[in-house]
Amino acid sequence: MKDVTQDTILVHAGRDPRNNHGIVNPPVYHCSTVLFPTLDALEDSDRNTLEGVHYGRMGTPTTFAFEEAAAALEGGYRAVNTGSGLAAIAIALSAFTKAGDHVLITDSAYGPTRRFARETLAPYGVEVEFFDPCVGAGISALLRPNTSVVFLESPGSLTFEIQDVPAIAEAAKAVGATVMMDNTWATPLFFRPFDQGVDISIHAATKYMVGHADAMLGVVTCKDEATWTAVKKTATRFGACAGPDDLYLGLRGLRTLAVRLRQHQDSALALADWLAARPEVKRILHPARPDFPGHALWKRDFTGSSGLFSIVIDQVPRAALAAMLDGMELFGMGYSWGGFESLILPARPAAVRSATRWTEPGQVLRLHAGLEHPDDLIRDLDAGFRRMAAAL
Secondary structure (H helix, E strand, O other): OOOOOHHHHHHHOOOOHHHOOOOOOOOOOOOOOOOOOOHHHHHHHHHOOOOOOOOHHHOOHHHHHHHHHHHHHHOOOEEEEEOOHHHHHHHHHHHOOOOOOEEEEEOOOOHHHHHHHHHHHHHHOOEEEEEOOOOHHHHHHOOOOOEEEEEEEOOOOOOOOOOOHHHHHHHHHOOOOEEEEEOOOOHHHHOOHHHHOOOEEEEOOOOOOOOOOOOOOEEEEEOOHHHHHHHHHHHHHHOOOOOHHHHHHHHHHHHOHHHHHHHHHHHHHHHHHHHHOOOOEEEEEOOOOOOOOOHHHHHHHOOOOOOEEEEEEOOOOHHHHHHHHHOOOOOEOOOOOOOOOOEEEEEOHHHHOOOOOOOOOOEEEEEEOOOOOHHHHHHHHHHHHHHHHHHO
Protein backbone atom coordinates (compact mmCIF):
# COMPACT_ATOMS: atom_id res chain seq x y z
CA MET A 1 0.00 0.00 0.00
CA LYS A 2 1.32 3.39 -1.00
CA ASP A 3 0.63 6.86 0.31
CA VAL A 4 -1.28 5.75 3.41
CA THR A 5 -0.46 6.22 7.07
CA GLN A 6 0.76 3.50 9.38
CA ASP A 7 -2.61 3.49 11.14
CA THR A 8 -4.22 2.42 7.88
CA ILE A 9 -1.50 -0.11 7.12
CA LEU A 10 -2.22 -1.74 10.48
CA VAL A 11 -5.84 -2.28 9.49
CA HIS A 12 -5.33 -3.59 5.97
CA ALA A 13 -1.91 -5.27 5.69
CA GLY A 14 -1.67 -9.05 5.82
CA ARG A 15 -5.24 -9.82 4.86
CA ASP A 16 -7.04 -10.61 1.61
CA PRO A 17 -10.80 -11.10 2.07
CA ARG A 18 -11.36 -11.71 -1.64
CA ASN A 19 -9.28 -14.87 -1.49
CA ASN A 20 -10.91 -16.02 1.77
CA HIS A 21 -14.60 -16.07 0.82
CA GLY A 22 -14.94 -12.43 1.88
CA ILE A 23 -13.87 -13.19 5.45
CA VAL A 24 -12.23 -10.14 7.05
CA ASN A 25 -9.57 -11.94 9.07
CA PRO A 26 -7.19 -14.53 7.58
CA PRO A 27 -8.07 -18.03 8.76
CA VAL A 28 -5.90 -19.98 11.17
CA TYR A 29 -4.10 -22.85 9.47
CA HIS A 30 -3.16 -25.68 11.83
CA CYS A 31 -0.67 -27.60 9.78
CA SER A 32 2.23 -30.01 9.82
CA THR A 33 1.96 -32.12 6.65
CA VAL A 34 1.45 -30.52 3.27
CA LEU A 35 0.38 -32.82 0.41
CA PHE A 36 1.64 -32.41 -3.15
CA PRO A 37 -0.50 -33.68 -6.01
CA THR A 38 2.36 -34.75 -8.28
CA LEU A 39 6.04 -35.65 -8.15
CA ASP A 40 6.78 -32.52 -10.18
CA ALA A 41 5.02 -30.35 -7.58
CA LEU A 42 6.92 -32.04 -4.73
CA GLU A 43 10.28 -31.55 -6.42
CA ASP A 44 9.48 -27.95 -7.35
CA SER A 45 8.75 -27.21 -3.71
CA ASP A 46 11.95 -28.94 -2.59
CA ARG A 47 13.99 -26.64 -4.81
CA ASN A 48 12.97 -23.57 -2.78
CA THR A 49 11.64 -24.37 0.66
CA LEU A 50 11.87 -20.71 1.73
CA GLU A 51 8.91 -19.76 -0.45
CA GLY A 52 5.35 -21.00 -0.43
CA VAL A 53 3.73 -23.70 1.67
CA HIS A 54 6.17 -26.61 1.97
CA TYR A 55 5.87 -27.91 5.54
CA GLY A 56 4.07 -26.58 8.59
CA ARG A 57 6.98 -25.05 10.47
CA MET A 58 8.26 -23.30 7.34
CA GLY A 59 5.10 -21.29 6.98
CA THR A 60 1.40 -21.34 6.24
CA PRO A 61 -0.97 -18.65 4.97
CA THR A 62 -1.44 -17.58 8.61
CA THR A 63 2.32 -17.20 8.97
CA PHE A 64 2.67 -15.22 5.77
CA ALA A 65 -0.20 -12.90 6.68
CA PHE A 66 1.44 -11.91 9.98
CA GLU A 67 4.88 -11.51 8.39
CA GLU A 68 3.46 -9.41 5.55
CA ALA A 69 1.70 -7.10 8.00
CA ALA A 70 4.79 -6.72 10.21
CA ALA A 71 7.05 -5.94 7.25
CA ALA A 72 4.57 -3.44 5.79
CA LEU A 73 4.29 -1.64 9.12
CA GLU A 74 8.07 -1.52 9.56
CA GLY A 75 8.77 -0.50 5.96
CA GLY A 76 11.09 -3.46 5.44
CA TYR A 77 11.56 -6.02 2.70
CA ARG A 78 10.13 -9.08 4.48
CA ALA A 79 9.82 -10.51 7.97
CA VAL A 80 10.45 -13.83 9.70
CA ASN A 81 8.30 -15.02 12.60
CA THR A 82 9.59 -16.78 15.71
CA GLY A 83 8.05 -18.25 18.84
CA SER A 84 9.20 -15.44 21.15
CA GLY A 85 11.12 -12.19 21.25
CA LEU A 86 14.21 -13.95 22.58
CA ALA A 87 14.03 -16.45 19.73
CA ALA A 88 13.95 -13.52 17.29
CA ILE A 89 17.05 -12.04 18.91
CA ALA A 90 18.90 -15.37 18.97
CA ILE A 91 18.11 -16.17 15.35
CA ALA A 92 19.09 -12.72 14.09
CA LEU A 93 22.41 -12.82 15.96
CA SER A 94 23.12 -16.39 14.86
CA ALA A 95 22.43 -15.56 11.22
CA PHE A 96 25.26 -13.02 11.10
CA THR A 97 27.92 -14.43 13.41
CA LYS A 98 30.48 -17.21 13.22
CA ALA A 99 33.56 -18.32 15.13
CA GLY A 100 36.20 -15.60 15.05
CA ASP A 101 33.73 -12.73 14.74
CA HIS A 102 33.51 -9.78 17.10
CA VAL A 103 30.08 -8.54 18.21
CA LEU A 104 29.21 -5.26 19.93
CA ILE A 105 26.09 -5.17 22.11
CA THR A 106 24.74 -2.21 24.02
CA ASP A 107 25.33 -2.53 27.75
CA SER A 108 21.69 -1.59 28.36
CA ALA A 109 20.31 -4.56 26.41
CA TYR A 110 17.51 -6.84 27.56
CA GLY A 111 18.95 -9.33 30.07
CA PRO A 112 18.24 -12.49 28.01
CA THR A 113 20.02 -10.88 25.03
CA ARG A 114 23.14 -10.55 27.17
CA ARG A 115 22.85 -14.13 28.40
CA PHE A 116 22.43 -15.54 24.91
CA ALA A 117 25.48 -13.64 23.69
CA ARG A 118 27.68 -14.61 26.65
CA GLU A 119 26.48 -18.16 27.21
CA THR A 120 25.77 -19.31 23.64
CA LEU A 121 27.63 -17.16 21.12
CA ALA A 122 30.82 -16.78 23.14
CA PRO A 123 31.35 -20.55 23.71
CA TYR A 124 31.07 -21.01 19.95
CA GLY A 125 33.98 -18.67 19.34
CA VAL A 126 32.26 -15.29 18.93
CA GLU A 127 33.92 -12.50 20.89
CA VAL A 128 31.19 -10.54 22.66
CA GLU A 129 31.85 -6.99 23.83
CA PHE A 130 29.36 -4.68 25.53
CA PHE A 131 29.51 -0.94 24.99
CA ASP A 132 28.26 2.22 26.63
CA PRO A 133 24.79 2.95 25.16
CA CYS A 134 25.63 6.65 25.09
CA VAL A 135 28.81 6.19 23.03
CA GLY A 136 27.30 7.54 19.79
CA ALA A 137 29.81 8.04 16.98
CA GLY A 138 32.54 7.14 19.48
CA ILE A 139 31.75 3.52 18.75
CA SER A 140 34.25 3.81 15.90
CA ALA A 141 37.01 3.24 18.46
CA LEU A 142 35.49 -0.16 19.33
CA LEU A 143 34.86 -1.42 15.81
CA ARG A 144 37.25 -3.93 14.26
CA PRO A 145 37.64 -5.46 10.81
CA ASN A 146 35.99 -8.64 12.15
CA THR A 147 33.05 -6.87 13.84
CA SER A 148 30.10 -8.62 12.24
CA VAL A 149 27.19 -7.23 14.29
CA VAL A 150 26.39 -4.11 16.26
CA PHE A 151 23.30 -4.75 18.39
CA LEU A 152 21.25 -1.80 19.62
CA GLU A 153 18.30 -1.35 21.92
CA SER A 154 16.90 2.13 22.31
CA PRO A 155 15.64 2.97 24.82
CA GLY A 156 17.68 0.56 26.91
CA SER A 157 16.08 -1.98 29.19
CA LEU A 158 15.40 -0.90 32.78
CA THR A 159 17.19 2.47 32.56
CA PHE A 160 16.02 3.74 29.15
CA GLU A 161 19.17 5.27 27.67
CA ILE A 162 18.57 6.62 24.16
CA GLN A 163 21.20 5.69 21.61
CA ASP A 164 22.36 7.81 18.69
CA VAL A 165 21.26 5.18 16.22
CA PRO A 166 22.16 7.02 12.97
CA ALA A 167 25.69 7.82 14.19
CA ILE A 168 26.31 4.26 15.39
CA ALA A 169 24.89 2.76 12.20
CA GLU A 170 27.04 4.98 10.00
CA ALA A 171 30.18 3.97 11.88
CA ALA A 172 29.23 0.28 11.78
CA LYS A 173 28.70 0.33 8.03
CA ALA A 174 32.28 1.54 7.57
CA VAL A 175 33.53 -1.91 8.66
CA GLY A 176 30.69 -3.85 7.03
CA ALA A 177 28.93 -4.75 10.28
CA THR A 178 25.25 -5.60 10.29
CA VAL A 179 23.24 -3.27 12.53
CA MET A 180 20.43 -4.88 14.52
CA MET A 181 18.00 -3.17 16.84
CA ASP A 182 15.46 -4.35 19.38
CA ASN A 183 12.60 -1.96 18.60
CA THR A 184 10.01 -3.47 20.93
CA TRP A 185 9.59 -0.38 23.16
CA ALA A 186 8.74 2.12 20.45
CA THR A 187 7.22 -0.23 17.87
CA PRO A 188 7.38 0.83 14.20
CA LEU A 189 4.79 3.50 14.97
CA PHE A 190 7.18 5.59 17.07
CA PHE A 191 10.61 4.67 15.66
CA ARG A 192 11.58 3.76 12.08
CA PRO A 193 14.82 1.73 12.24
CA PHE A 194 15.40 1.40 8.49
CA ASP A 195 15.23 5.17 8.07
CA GLN A 196 18.02 5.46 10.68
CA GLY A 197 20.50 3.04 9.09
CA VAL A 198 19.45 -0.20 10.81
CA ASP A 199 19.54 -3.44 8.81
CA ILE A 200 17.41 -5.69 11.02
CA SER A 201 14.57 -4.69 13.33
CA ILE A 202 13.57 -7.13 16.06
CA HIS A 203 10.39 -7.24 18.11
CA ALA A 204 9.12 -9.21 21.03
CA ALA A 205 5.69 -9.23 19.41
CA THR A 206 4.50 -10.82 22.66
CA LYS A 207 4.35 -7.27 23.97
CA TYR A 208 2.71 -4.36 22.13
CA MET A 209 1.98 -6.15 18.86
CA VAL A 210 -0.05 -8.88 20.56
CA GLY A 211 -1.10 -6.44 23.26
CA HIS A 212 -3.24 -8.77 25.36
CA ALA A 213 -0.73 -10.80 27.43
CA ASP A 214 -1.97 -14.04 25.87
CA ALA A 215 0.59 -15.13 23.25
CA MET A 216 4.31 -15.69 22.78
CA LEU A 217 5.59 -14.28 19.49
CA GLY A 218 8.65 -12.69 17.92
CA VAL A 219 9.40 -11.17 14.54
CA VAL A 220 12.54 -10.16 12.65
CA THR A 221 12.05 -7.62 9.86
CA CYS A 222 14.82 -7.23 7.30
CA LYS A 223 15.73 -4.28 5.09
CA ASP A 224 16.53 -6.27 1.92
CA GLU A 225 16.35 -9.68 0.26
CA ALA A 226 19.86 -10.82 1.20
CA THR A 227 19.33 -10.03 4.87
CA TRP A 228 15.93 -11.74 4.90
CA THR A 229 17.32 -14.86 3.21
CA ALA A 230 20.04 -15.20 5.84
CA VAL A 231 17.56 -14.85 8.70
CA LYS A 232 14.97 -17.13 7.09
CA LYS A 233 17.53 -19.87 6.47
CA THR A 234 18.73 -19.67 10.06
CA ALA A 235 15.20 -19.84 11.43
CA THR A 236 14.51 -22.85 9.22
CA ARG A 237 17.68 -24.64 10.39
CA PHE A 238 16.76 -23.98 14.02
CA GLY A 239 13.24 -25.27 13.42
CA ALA A 240 11.94 -22.00 14.79
CA CYS A 241 8.34 -21.02 14.24
CA ALA A 242 5.41 -19.61 16.14
CA GLY A 243 2.20 -21.55 16.65
CA PRO A 244 -0.70 -20.71 14.35
CA ASP A 245 -2.94 -19.43 17.13
CA ASP A 246 -0.23 -17.09 18.44
CA LEU A 247 0.35 -15.80 14.92
CA TYR A 248 -3.35 -15.13 14.61
CA LEU A 249 -3.37 -13.29 17.95
CA GLY A 250 -0.41 -11.22 16.79
CA LEU A 251 -2.20 -10.30 13.59
CA ARG A 252 -5.35 -9.43 15.51
CA GLY A 253 -3.36 -7.32 17.96
CA LEU A 254 -1.76 -5.32 15.17
CA ARG A 255 -5.17 -4.02 14.09
CA THR A 256 -5.54 -1.98 17.29
CA LEU A 257 -1.86 -1.21 17.97
CA ALA A 258 -2.13 2.47 17.03
CA VAL A 259 -4.99 3.31 19.36
CA ARG A 260 -3.62 1.18 22.20
CA LEU A 261 -0.11 2.56 22.00
CA ARG A 262 -1.31 6.16 22.16
CA GLN A 263 -3.28 5.36 25.30
CA HIS A 264 -0.27 3.63 26.86
CA GLN A 265 1.79 6.70 26.01
CA ASP A 266 -0.66 9.19 27.49
CA SER A 267 -1.17 7.20 30.66
CA ALA A 268 2.57 6.69 31.21
CA LEU A 269 3.23 10.40 30.84
CA ALA A 270 0.43 11.22 33.27
CA LEU A 271 1.86 8.79 35.79
CA ALA A 272 5.38 10.14 35.29
CA ASP A 273 4.19 13.70 35.90
CA TRP A 274 2.44 12.67 39.10
CA LEU A 275 5.38 10.58 40.30
CA ALA A 276 7.82 13.44 39.68
CA ALA A 277 6.09 15.40 42.43
CA ARG A 278 6.24 12.58 44.98
CA PRO A 279 8.78 13.00 47.80
CA GLU A 280 9.65 9.28 47.62
CA VAL A 281 10.70 9.52 43.96
CA LYS A 282 14.25 10.66 43.28
CA ARG A 283 14.28 10.37 39.51
CA ILE A 284 12.03 9.55 36.54
CA LEU A 285 13.62 7.47 33.78
CA HIS A 286 11.38 8.35 30.84
CA PRO A 287 12.91 9.52 27.52
CA ALA A 288 9.95 11.72 26.61
CA ARG A 289 10.46 13.94 29.65
CA PRO A 290 12.60 17.04 29.08
CA ASP A 291 14.63 16.34 32.22
CA PHE A 292 15.83 12.95 30.92
CA PRO A 293 19.48 13.03 29.72
CA GLY A 294 18.68 11.46 26.34
CA HIS A 295 15.58 13.55 25.67
CA ALA A 296 17.11 15.54 22.80
CA LEU A 297 17.97 12.36 20.89
CA TRP A 298 14.54 10.93 21.62
CA LYS A 299 12.87 14.07 20.32
CA ARG A 300 15.02 14.02 17.16
CA ASP A 301 14.45 10.38 16.22
CA PHE A 302 11.19 9.22 17.82
CA THR A 303 7.61 10.27 17.17
CA GLY A 304 6.17 9.04 20.44
CA SER A 305 6.73 7.02 23.58
CA SER A 306 5.16 3.88 24.95
CA GLY A 307 3.87 2.82 28.35
CA LEU A 308 7.10 1.48 29.84
CA PHE A 309 9.41 3.57 32.05
CA SER A 310 11.24 3.40 35.36
CA ILE A 311 11.52 5.44 38.52
CA VAL A 312 14.15 5.59 41.23
CA ILE A 313 12.81 5.77 44.77
CA ASP A 314 14.60 6.06 48.09
CA GLN A 315 16.25 2.87 49.23
CA VAL A 316 13.98 1.27 51.81
CA PRO A 317 14.08 -2.00 53.75
CA ARG A 318 12.74 -4.98 51.87
CA ALA A 319 9.75 -5.23 54.20
CA ALA A 320 8.69 -1.69 53.32
CA LEU A 321 9.08 -2.35 49.60
CA ALA A 322 7.02 -5.51 49.98
CA ALA A 323 4.33 -3.61 51.84
CA MET A 324 4.01 -1.30 48.86
CA LEU A 325 4.13 -3.91 46.11
CA ASP A 326 2.25 -6.78 47.72
CA GLY A 327 -0.84 -4.68 48.28
CA MET A 328 -1.18 -3.20 44.80
CA GLU A 329 -4.68 -3.71 43.40
CA LEU A 330 -4.22 -2.62 39.77
CA PHE A 331 -0.47 -2.92 39.20
CA GLY A 332 0.49 -6.56 38.95
CA MET A 333 3.99 -7.87 39.59
CA GLY A 334 5.15 -9.92 36.64
CA TYR A 335 7.62 -10.07 33.81
CA SER A 336 6.87 -8.90 30.28
CA TRP A 337 4.87 -5.77 29.48
CA GLY A 338 2.93 -4.29 26.58
CA GLY A 339 -0.40 -5.81 27.49
CA PHE A 340 -3.60 -4.10 28.57
CA GLU A 341 -2.70 -4.63 32.25
CA SER A 342 -0.45 -2.36 34.30
CA LEU A 343 2.68 -3.85 35.84
CA ILE A 344 5.31 -2.88 38.38
CA LEU A 345 8.60 -4.65 39.00
CA PRO A 346 11.68 -3.96 41.15
CA ALA A 347 14.87 -3.93 39.08
CA ARG A 348 18.62 -4.06 39.74
CA PRO A 349 20.35 -2.52 36.71
CA ALA A 350 23.72 -2.45 38.48
CA ALA A 351 23.74 -6.26 38.52
CA VAL A 352 23.58 -6.63 34.74
CA ARG A 353 26.11 -4.02 33.55
CA SER A 354 29.68 -4.72 32.48
CA ALA A 355 30.86 -1.90 30.21
CA THR A 356 29.25 0.84 32.28
CA ARG A 357 28.27 1.28 35.92
CA TRP A 358 24.86 2.10 37.31
CA THR A 359 25.65 4.23 40.33
CA GLU A 360 22.31 5.91 40.98
CA PRO A 361 21.46 5.34 44.68
CA GLY A 362 18.02 4.04 45.48
CA GLN A 363 15.62 1.35 44.30
CA VAL A 364 14.62 1.17 40.62
CA LEU A 365 11.00 0.28 39.89
CA ARG A 366 9.93 -0.42 36.32
CA LEU A 367 6.33 0.44 35.50
CA HIS A 368 4.14 -0.40 32.54
CA ALA A 369 1.06 1.78 32.20
CA GLY A 370 -1.77 -0.38 30.94
CA LEU A 371 -5.15 0.66 29.65
CA GLU A 372 -6.78 1.37 33.00
CA HIS A 373 -7.75 4.97 33.68
CA PRO A 374 -4.63 6.86 34.86
CA ASP A 375 -6.53 8.35 37.81
CA ASP A 376 -7.17 4.84 39.13
CA LEU A 377 -3.52 3.89 38.62
CA ILE A 378 -2.42 7.01 40.50
CA ARG A 379 -4.67 6.11 43.43
CA ASP A 380 -3.16 2.61 43.47
CA LEU A 381 0.37 4.03 43.55
CA ASP A 382 -0.54 6.58 46.20
CA ALA A 383 -1.90 3.84 48.45
CA GLY A 384 1.26 1.85 47.84
CA PHE A 385 3.49 4.72 48.92
CA ARG A 386 1.39 5.14 52.06
CA ARG A 387 1.79 1.46 52.91
CA MET A 388 5.54 1.75 52.36
CA ALA A 389 5.77 4.75 54.68
CA ALA A 390 3.76 2.97 57.36
CA ALA A 391 6.16 0.02 57.24
CA LEU A 392 9.27 2.14 57.82
